[in-house]
Amino acid sequence: GAGLLAMVVNDYAGYQDERGALESIASKPAPTGSMFPGESCGLQKHPARCFDTLAVDVSCTRVPWEYLITSHLPGQTWTQLWPTPDKPARAHGQRQLGRAAAQLHTLRFAAFGRIDIDATILEPRSDLVGALRDRARRRLVDDHFRAIFLDLLADRAALFAQPAPPTLCHEDLNPNNLLFQLDACSMPILSGILDFESAWSSSGESDLARLELW
Numbered sequence: 449g450a451g452l453l454a455m456v457v458n459d460y461a462g463y464q465d466e467r468g469a470l471e472s473i474a475s476k477p478a479p480t481g482s483m484f485p486g487e488s489c490g491l492q493k494h495p496a497r498c499f500d501t502l503a504v505d506v507s508c509t510r511v512p513w514e515y516l517i518t519s520h521l522p523g524q525t526w527t528q529l530w531p532t533p534d535k536p537a538r539a540h541g542q543r544q545l546g547r548a549a550a551q552l553h554t555l556r557f558a559a560f561g562r563i564d565i566d567a568t569i570l571e572p573r574s575d576l577v578g579a580l581r582d583r584a585r586r587r588l589v590d591d592h593f594r595a596i597f598l599d600l601l602a603d604r605a606a607l608f609a610q611p612a613p614p615t616l617c618h619e620d621l622n623p624n625n626l627l628f629q630l631d632a633c634s635m636p637i638l639s640g641i642l643d644f645e646s647a648w649s650s651s652g653e654s655d656l657a658r659l660e661l662w
Contacts, residue, residue, distance in 0.1 A: 497640045521640035523627035533636055541636035553652035555616040560649050569649055576611040617650035621658050
């Protein structure tokens with residue numbers, strides 16, 4: 449469906465070249481304090497914690513590599529934890545993932561597009577198809593894969609004719625980015641969400657499609 453098509457733009461990391469909000473600070477010195485874009489629009493108020501960014505620099509001007517230093521979040525990834533819980537415990541964890549995604553999607557924006565570090569939208573789009581087209585052209589550097597995606601998007605554009613309002617979309621809710629801790633009854637408790645570098649203002653369906661896939 450529409451969600452699965454939208455999430456394709458963010459897969460195949462080897463073919464990506466831009467990194468969401470981090471791109472806008474590529475030429476600036478590594479800052480101190482939080483640079484996490486969701487924080488300024490209220491994300492830290494939600495139960496599932498997100499890391500605090502302590503320093504970041506993707507310009508490669510100070511040192512010959514990109515770096516991101518964050519605060520520590522306790523827990524194990526859902527991938528690591530998955531073999532341990534029984535079926536009811538797994539269902540308990542999955543319900544929390546659904547609630548966390550719903551909470552992320554309560555953060556609304558005025559348009560579709562990239563989120564800057566001050567939570568404004570860069571190159572805002574009123575139509576989701578246009579925003580997905582722009583994103584594919586930026587992130588899919590392989591001509592073959594980009595052409596496949598754009599052809600498919602054009603063919604299925606009707607699926608995006610009446611999208612939900614623009615919301616914060618994590619775009620990488622895979623099991624390695626979801627942290628859990630076990631409570632006293634050995635039930636998994638969602639303790640953190642990692643890796644917001646692909647986050648943007650989009651349709652929440654993409655996150656739901658990814659959770660369904662995994």
